[in-house]
Amino acid sequence: MKHYRLTFIGFGNVGRALVHLLQRKRVHLKIRHNITFSITGIATGRHGFAVDPGGIDVQKAMGLIEMGDSIASLSTFKVKDALAVIQHSGADVMFENSPVNPVTGQPALDHIRTALEIGMHAITANKGPVVHGYRELTKLAEARRKKFRFESTVLGGAPVFSVFREAMPAADLLSFKGILNATTNIILSRMERGETYEAAVKFCQSIGVAETDPTNDVDGWDAAIKVAALITVLMETPFTPQQVERRGIRGITPEMIESARAQGKRYKLVCSAERDGERLKASVGPELVDSSSPLYGMMDSSTGVTFRTDVLPDYSISVSEREGMSGGPQETAYGLFADFVSVIAR
Numbered sequence: 001m002k003h004y005r006l007t008f009i010g011f012g013n014v015g016r017a018l019v020h021l022l023q024r025k026r027v028h029l030k031i032r033h034n035i036t037f038s039i040t041g042i043a044t045g046r047h048g049f050a051v052d053p054g055g056i057d058v059q060k061a062m063g064l065i066e067m068g069d070s071i072a073s074l075s076t077f078k079v080k081d082a083l084a085v086i087q088h089s090g091a092d093v094m095f096e097n098s099p100v101n102p103v104t105g106q107p108a109l110d111h112i113r114t115a116l117e118i119g120m121h122a123i124t125a126n127k128g129p130v131v132h133g134y135r136e137l138t139k140l141a142e143a144r145r146k147k148f149r150f151e152s153t154v155l156g157g158a159p160v161f162s163v164f165r166e167a168m169p170a171a172d173l174l175s176f177k178g179i180l181n182a183t184t185n186i187i188l189s190r191m192e193r194g195e196t197y198e199a200a201v202k203f204c205q206s207i208g209v210a211e212t213d214p215t216n217d218v219d220g221w222d223a224a225i226k227v228a229a230l231i232t233v234l235m236e237t238p239f240t241p242q243q244v245e246r247r248g249i250r251g252i253t254p255e256m257i258e259s260a261r262a263q264g265k266r267y268k269l270v271c272s273a274e275r276d277g278e279r280l281k282a283s284v285g286p287e288l289v290d291s292s293s294p295l296y297g298m299m300d301s302s303t304g305v306t307f308r309t310d311v312l313p314d315y316s317i318s319v320s321e322r323e324g325m326s327g328g329p330q331e332t333a334y335g336l337f338a339d340f341v342s343v344i345a346r
Helices: 013-024 026-033 058-066 082-088 108-117 127-143 161-167 182-192 197-206 221-234 254-262 329-344
Strands: 002-009 035-043 049-051 093-096 121-124 173-179 265-276 279-290 303-309 315-319
Touching: 002 013, 002 082, 002 108, 013 026, 013 058, 013 329, 026 035, 026 329, 035 058, 035 082, 049 082, 082 108, 093 108, 093 329, 108 121, 108 127, 121 127, 121 329, 127 221, 161 221, 173 221, 182 197, 182 254, 182 265, 221 265, 221 279, 254 265
Parallel strands: 002 035, 002 093, 093 121
Antiparallel strands: 035 049, 173 265, 173 303, 265 279, 303 315
């Protein structure tokens, strides 16, 4: 029986959803994969840090966080930052879920670099280090005989990167087009039903898919960094969100929505990239789509993307809205869990 010690850098909604999923799948992991696990490090943005190589009582940690208290009392080491948590946790696997920095990828980049250097597998839902450090971190992981995985960075828990890595070897990606941001799709869908932009944003905030400041979603930055991540990894070309031609949805008015509906069309925040000779063209912006488009039927939190390769003309992956699910932490947590199982099952 192999025992894995886990450390969590970032312990917000996604991190806590992952803990619940790990606990729910504990018996499955033991029977099917012959492993057990404990959590030996937690770093939070507002509730302090805790390290215990013998295992943290994670239920107590979550209880303290829910009450707004610090988790430092659960620590057997005095640690003052996330890097110290990584260094002292004695973990085998690090889950990095700190806030995304689209400009530099920090501090997540340093978190993952440090974890790999001291012999941990690194799994993240953070798009920043994928865009700004993919080649470096991949080479470092290979040198340390560890894994760097990031399935949750695009389309939540749906397999995208693993499909190309494992099921489509040597396929050259020529272009892709899709909806990659669930929040803006919910907003546009609710506006089509007559809700105001402001009310739709507040709804997204109330269910936890939009931050208090929704700028990254509504101005297209979240979508742009996902486009950059897909290009960087699947098209093997370093690309930043600043290189993506970007427009958000703030300018979409109820009158525009109504006019589109009269024409049998809808506005969607469309993400696309295409190889044009030696150049790559990438964009994020609101577009009118009609019923002939696969994007037309993607409503509310549904997302998806169609890839065109040199060996398969069109290959689509979509995540449809399900009752009680809103493209939120649970789906992202599953992507992290799937990466963990992939890493430990080899």
